[in-house]
Amino acid sequence: MKKIVIGLLGFGTVGSGTAAILENNRYDISTRTNADITIKKALVHDIHKPRPDCRGIILTDDPREITDDPEIDIVVEVMGGIEPARTLILTAMANGKNVVTANKDLLAQNGEELLEAAKKNGRDLYFEASVAGGIPIIAALRQSLTANRISSLLGIINGTTNYILSAMTEQGRNFADVLKEAQELGYAEADPVSDVEGLDAARKLAILSSLAFNTRVTFNDVYAEGISNVSPEDIHYADELGCVIKLLAIAKNQEEGIEVRVHPALISKKHPLANISGVYNAIYVTGDAVGETMFYGKGAGALPTGSSVVADIIQIVRNMSAGSEGLLNCGCYRNYPIISTDDFTTAYYIRLKVKDEPKVFATLALFFAEAGISFHSIIQKPRPDKSAEIALVTHPCREGQLRQAIQSLNSYSKLDKIYNVIRLETNGISI
Numbered sequence: 001m002k003k004i005v006i007g008l009l010g011f012g013t014v015g016s017g018t019a020a021i022l023e024n025n026r027y028d029i030s031t032r033t034n035a036d037i038t039i040k041k042a043l044v045h046d047i048h049k050p051r052p053d054c055r056g057i058i059l060t061d062d063p064r065e066i067t068d069d070p071e072i073d074i075v076v077e078v079m080g081g082i083e084p085a086r087t088l089i090l091t092a093m094a095n096g097k098n099v100v101t102a103n104k105d106l107l108a109q110n111g112e113e114l115l116e117a118a119k120k121n122g123r124d125l126y127f128e129a130s131v132a133g134g135i136p137i138i139a140a141l142r143q144s145l146t147a148n149r150i151s152s153l154l155g156i157i158n159g160t161t162n163y164i165l166s167a168m169t170e171q172g173r174n175f176a177d178v179l180k181e182a183q184e185l186g187y188a189e190a191d192p193v194s195d196v197e198g199l200d201a202a203r204k205l206a207i208l209s210s211l212a213f214n215t216r217v218t219f220n221d222v223y224a225e226g227i228s229n230v231s232p233e234d235i236h237y238a239d240e241l242g243c244v245i246k247l248l249a250i251a252k253n254q255e256e257g258i259e260v261r262v263h264p265a266l267i268s269k270k271h272p273l274a275n276i277s278g279v280y281n282a283i284y285v286t287g288d289a290v291g292e293t294m295f296y297g298k299g300a301g302a303l304p305t306g307s308s309v310v311a312d313i314i315q316i317v318r319n320m321s322a323g324s325e326g327l328l329n330c331g332c333y334r335n336y337p338i339i340s341t342d343d344f345t346t347a348y349y350i351r352l353k354v355k356d357e358p359k360v361f362a363t364l365a366l367f368f369a370e371a372g373i374s375f376h377s378i379i380q381k382p383r384p385d386k387s388a389e390i391a392l393v394t395h396p397c398r399e400g401q402l403r404q405a406i407q408s409l410n411s412y413s414k415l416d417k418i419y420n421v422i423r424l425e426t427n428g429i430s431i
Contacts, residue, residue, distance in 0.1 A: 002035045004317050007066035007097075008042040008057075009088055010079030014102050014129065015042060016053050017306025018076060022313075029310070033317045041066050043079065067091045074316055076309060077101040078129075086110055093123045098325060100312040102129035102305060108203035108219040111210065115330035122326035124319055126312035131204040132157055132281045134304030135297040136311070140285070141211040142328060148287030150212040153251040154425070157204045159279035159299040160188045160195040161227050161247040165264075166277040169235050169244055175228055187279055197226035198247060198262040205249040208283070209260050213253050215334040217260055223341050225263035234351060234420050237391040238266050241349070241377060244274045248425060257337035259344060266349050266393075266424040342400035347376060347424035349393050352409070353416040356388040360414045367408035368394070371401045387416055393424060 006022075008015050019039055022029065030036055039057050043066055047059045060066070066075060067088055075092040077085055077099060085106050089099050090113075099118070101107070107114065107130050118125035128138040132155075141150070156162050160182060167178045179196065182188035194200045202222040209217040227247050238245050243266040252259040267274050272294050276282045281299030286292050298304040319325045354360050361380070368375065377393040394402070402421070409415055 001030065002321070004033075004035045004037045004074065004320070005072050006037060006039045006313065007069060007072040007075050008039060009063060009066060009075060009077040009085070011042040011044050011051065011054060011057075011059070012078065013302045014078040014305045014309060015076070017302030018078065018309045019053060019057065021303065021306045021310045025310075029314060033314055034321065035317050037313065037317065040072060041069065063088050067095060067097070072097060073320070074098045074100060074313060076313070077103055078309065079103075080105065082106055082109060086114070089114060089125075090117050093117050093121045093125070096121070096123070098124040098316045098320070100126045100129075100309055100316065102127070102309060104130040104200070104203045104207060108206040111207065111218075112216055112330065112332070118326060118329045124316045124325050125329060126316060127207070128312050129305045129308035131207055132283060132295070133297065133299040133301060134307045135281055135283065135295045135299065136308070137208065137283050137295050138211065139311070140295065141208065142331070145285065145287055145290060145293075148289045149253075150285060150287050151253050152286045153205070153208055153212055153249070153283060154273065155205070155208070155249045155281070155283035156246055156273055156276050157208075157249050157281050157283065157299065158195055158198075158201040158247060159281060160192065161198075161201070162276065162281070163187050163279045164196070165227060165230065165245055165247065168230070168232060169239075170277075172232055174232055175230060196228055198224035201247060201249045201262045205251055205260055205262055208249075209251040209258060210332055212251065212285070213258055213334065213336060214331050215258060215336040216332045217251075217258065217338070221260055221338045223261040223263070223344075227264045229420055230264050230422070231420065234349075234422065237349070237351060237379060240379060241266065241391075241393060242269055243267055243424070244269060245422065246273060246276070248273070250425065253336070254339065256343065257339045259339045261341075261344060264422055265346075266422060268426065342398065342403070344399040345396055346399075347394050347396045347426060348402055349391065349420075349422045349424050351389070351391045351419040353383075353387055353389050353419065355414040355416065356382055356386050357414065360388075361390070363412065363414070364390070364392075364409070367412070368392075368405045370408065371397075371405040373397045373401055373405055396426070
């Protein structure tokens, strides 16, 4: 039985989960690969910190002891961040090592460079754990769905925001209170900006879009908007309209180019993604041959994410046995343009407050008509102060058209306030 030696760059949540799976499932893994897979070394910040879960693993604070060790076959990078992770991965591949990484930040920014380096060195670079934890979406896009032309991806790929919006929906609570609870439970970081402002999901969508559409999409190409302005009132109106509000990652391959965006959106309760609650993730993929498919599961955690890391290790070991390393790397052979935000096409929910007087609504309707926008639904609720709160849902239109209408609204003397504007994603399902 061939011996395969692993070096871990990082031994936090994902690193310890990876080690646990390799140990707990050792018999099955060795039988499936005909190899004895062993972790030799792990890079840590503090080699003196007690780590009862690293028995038999040599701890080091010098990354060169991993990237330059001739006995190590596969380097697993689970330290996160751009540097020094980027340099260490490039060094490892230059030294003839295959690499597994869970680093979404690095892949979303420097994915092309890393994949080209893997190709140049004839090495494997696998990254299933970079998106959606234990859900095998990367493998599906790189292998199982490659017979298809993917037309769209629609996903819930950030567990923190899904937990917050689920609790707000089910319990009628406000954003700040649920965020605090999520932090106390460990679902949200002390600094939650990357999650709640949609940046984490945008990085993951860049990776998924590059694979799905075979064109290079980076983090900077993805429009990102967070959930901090979503209120219980918006969730209540969404319910009246037969919808829920989710932070959606949306990618579409259209004639004009690639549309990539992350933002809160109303989605019909009839859609499969509407029922994804808590910290779970799901990705809804549409291909020309397979039709509509959905991938669902835990999007984070030591064991779910470790499961994806170990799956990549197993595949690389099989490639090593077959002498087929370096064959599955960069597949971005197209060069589609990225559609600008002005040309995003979707329906919109607009909640606003106006004076409750004659002709006011007619004037509002005129502003939208002048922008070429018609209404799908209207909910109007009079207030004791002689004002009216109105929730409008438009038919699909270009975002540039909506901005024109909003500009006219903002100059209207009878407008008290625009509370929120949220996109409504139908994805073929009517509300």
